[in-house]
Every structure is written in structure tokens, then in C-alpha cells.
Amino acid sequence: MAKYNTLLYYCYSPIENGEEFAAQHLEFCKSLGLVGRIIVADEGLNGTVSGTVEACQKYMQEVHRDPRFATTDFKIDEVEEPSFIKMHCRYKQEIVNSGLTEVKPFEKTGIHLKPEEFLKMKDQEDVVVLDVRSNYEHSVGKFKDAVTLDIENFREFPEKLGELEKYKGKKILTYCTGGIKCEKASAFLLEQGFDDVYQLHGGIIKYGKEVGGEDFEGKCYVFDNRLTVDVNHVNPVVISACKHCGTRTAKMINCANPECNEHFTQCDDCGWKMDGCCCSACMEHPRKREYDGTGYYVKIPQPVNTEKISKRKHKIISKKKEIN
Numbered sequence: 001m002a003k004y005n006t007l008l009y010y011c012y013s014p015i016e017n018g019e020e021f022a023a024q025h026l027e028f029c030k031s032l033g034l035v036g037r038i039i040v041a042d043e044g045l046n047g048t049v050s051g052t053v054e055a056c057q058k059y060m061q062e063v064h065r066d067p068r069f070a071t072t073d074f075k076i077d078e079v080e081e082p083s084f085i086k087m088h089c090r091y092k093q094e095i096v097n098s099g100l101t102e103v104k105p106f107e108k109t110g111i112h113l114k115p116e117e118f119l120k121m122k123d124q125e126d127v128v129v130l131d132v133r134s135n136y137e138h139s140v141g142k143f144k145d146a147v148t149l150d151i152e153n154f155r156e157f158p159e160k161l162g163e164l165e166k167y168k169g170k171k172i173l174t175y176c177t178g179g180i181k182c183e184k185a186s187a188f189l190l191e192q193g194f195d196d197v198y199q200l201h202g203g204i205i206k207y208g209k210e211v212g213g214e215d216f217e218g219k220c221y222v223f224d225n226r227l228t229v230d231v232n233h234v235n236p237v238v239i240s241a242c243k244h245c246g247t248r249t250a251k252m253i254n255c256a257n258p259e260c261n262e263h264f265t266q267c268d269d270c271g272w273k274m275d276g277c278c279c280s281a282c283m284e285h286p287r288k289r290e291y292d293g294t295g296y297y298v299k300i301p302q303p304v305n306t307e308k309i310s311k312r313k314h315k316i317i318s319k320k321k322e323i324n
Contacts (some may be wrong), residue, residue, distance in 0.1 A: 002078035005056040006224065007036075008205055009063075010095060010180040011072040012044040012105040019091045026089035032059055035084040037223070039095045043104070045069060046095035046180055048224055050083040075178055075205040083224035096180050099155045103187045110174060110186025110197040115210040118173060118200045122215070127171045130164070132157060132185040133221075136263035140228055140240045140252050141204075141218030143175065154181050161192060168194055175200040175207075177220060204231055219250040221263075225296040227252045242267040244274065253295020257282035261297075271295065 015021055022040035029038070029049060034056070036049030049059065056076070063069045077083075094101060113121065122129050122143065129146040131138045138148045147167075149160045164172075172194055174182040182199035189197045200207060204220045207213060208231035218239040219228035228250060230236070238248045242265055249267040256276035264278055276291030277283040289297050 002080060003052060004050060004079045004082055005053050006048065006050040006077040006079050006083040006226075007056055007060065008048050008075040008077070008178045008222070009072050010044065010046040010178060010183075011069045012095070012183055013068040014106070015040065015042055015044065015068065018042045022089050022091040026087065028062070029059070029087050029089060034059060035082050035087045037084065038089040040089060040091050041093060041095045044095050044106070045072070047089075048083070048222075049087075050079065050224070073179075073202055073206075075202060075209070077205075077229070079226075083226055085225075096184065097153065097155050098157065098181075098184045098188075100158065100184050100188055103184055103191065105183035105187050108187055108190060109183050110172075110190065110199040112201040113173065113198050114201055115207040118175070118198075118207060119211050119214060121171070121198070122173060124171070127173055128167045129173045129175065130167075130185075132174050132176050132181045136252070137177070137221040140250055140265055141216060141220050141231065142239070144215040144217055146175075154184075157181075157185055158188065164189070164194075169196075171196045171198065173198045173200065176203050177222065178203040178205055205229075208232065219252075221252060225294065227294075227296055240265040242270050243278065244270040251295070254297055255282055256289045256291050256295075256297075257285040258287055258289060258297070259285065266295070268293070 018040050025040065032051060032055040034049045034051040036047060038047035060074050063072055121127055129143050131142050131146045131148045134151055134153055142148060151157060151160065172189060174186050176182050179199065179202050186197045186199045204216060212234040213232035214234040216232045217237050220231045222229050238250050240250055241247065242249050245267060247267045249265055251265060251267065252263060253266050253276060255262040255278040260278060260282050262278045271293065275283050276295050
């Protein structure tokens, strides 16, 4: 039995004083010894955290005790070691960067399909399976015959509306890694006149766990030091190839040059030959990071500015006293 768990989750639910909540939540996670990356916004939570089985159980229990997050669906992976090195909890405008700030998934979104329902529907004639993830994600793995979009970031999704117009009148089955992008994507499509929109509840990860990942080709990109995980235990295939030699490989890495940081597939042989880089110019870059064979590099985002939050709270309290 694995000693550690990695939890993938999100919840769209309004949070008052999101910045303050982020600071408090960070301390709570640290008290449990968790590591990971959590985004807090006024619209909800989005996180991947990792730690001992006991710590992860306590974390899930506490999150579920909060009425705002009582319905949060945790995807649980057993891992041999924590999937992160540090714990970060940041406040942002959105829990997934879409630019669709006016879209409120907790008010209206696509019909949620359980993995077994998605499996039954995906091959029907009047159905279009739509991948709402970025290029580097679906390049290493996607559902068989899925429609993919040429986007580098989810915020570009609205720009592709014109390409999707031809699918109006069909059942649109959206999917992503854990479900969070589909919440916004399906809600946006409904606003744009698509009448029959669905989403894979729990995303690719839950689909793999509950129905064996049938017809998901390749691996699933994840946002931790594993980079990709196996999903399909029924009819697996590798669909991606090494950027340099063309050998079939599902290994995804980040370029060792931090100013490039390109996501791409690279076989082990080319990884060592290129020192984890995408090109010779990056190999010679003065800031090139040391390649250790994984192609994963720890990102150090800015921590929540608790001093700034404290000053803001002081101003609010002062104004209330003036009013009273």
C-alpha cells in the first residue's frame, strides 16, 4: 500500500475575502505537512496537493466540512512519494485562467456525465467529443477521434468559437484533465447558443479510475512532477513521438532553459543528448537548468502577501468605524 496520496480537485463556489482565505488555507495545509499548488479565487478553489494518506484524509474531511465546498469531488492517486516539493496557495482572479470572468459555472453549466455515461455516449453519431485542453496536453494523450483545438492556453478557447459553430445541433461532450475547464467551457458554449452540452464529470482522471480509460489514447498530462500518468488500462496506445528523433514516446518534459520552458515529448536517449533541451540554442543558454532525466522543474510562485491583506483589512475596519 502506498504511503502517499495525491489529490486533484476543484470547486466552483463563491468565496468572500478570497485573499484572506488563501493565506489561512496555506497555513492549514502546512500544518498537515502537505505539499502542492492551490489557486483561490472569489469563484472557488482549484488544487493539487500531496502528502501522507492520513494527512490527505484530514484535508478532505476539513474541506468537506465547509458548506461552500461540501460537494468537492477529490480524485485520489496513490503515489510512492509526494508529487510536489513545496506548498503554495495563491489568490488569483480565476481558478483557471480563461478570461471568462462573467461566466458562473455554479449558476449554469453543461450536463455532468458520469464516466460510464460518457463511455456509452461518446461514439454515438450525433455526438462530438471536444477536448478543451491546450496543445501540449492533447499532444501526449486524447480520446480517440476527439476534436482538439490549436490553443496554447485555455484563455484562447473563446477565440475558437467560430471553428465550433459547425457542431451546433449536435451533442457536445467536453472533457479535460479533472473537469475544471469543462465547467467554464460548457457554460460558455451554452451562452453562445449550443443547446446540447455535456461534460465528463471528474475528467480524464476519474474516467480512467472508474471505467478503465477505454479509448483514451496516450497518457494524461498532469500539473505536478509526474507530468503524465497512465489512464487507459483497456486498449492503451502511444500517440506522441519524440520531438527530435520521431521515436514513439509518451514522456513529456519542460525545456531545461527556463526562458523557453516549452512542453514537449522527448525520448530518454534524446533527453540526455540534448540535456533536456528543445534545441541547441537552449542547450547553450546561460540560465539552463540541470537536467536530471525527469524534465520537471520546481516553479516558485509568489506567496500570498499577508502583510498587504492585513493592511487592507485595517482600512476596511477603519472605514466601518467612520461610517458608524
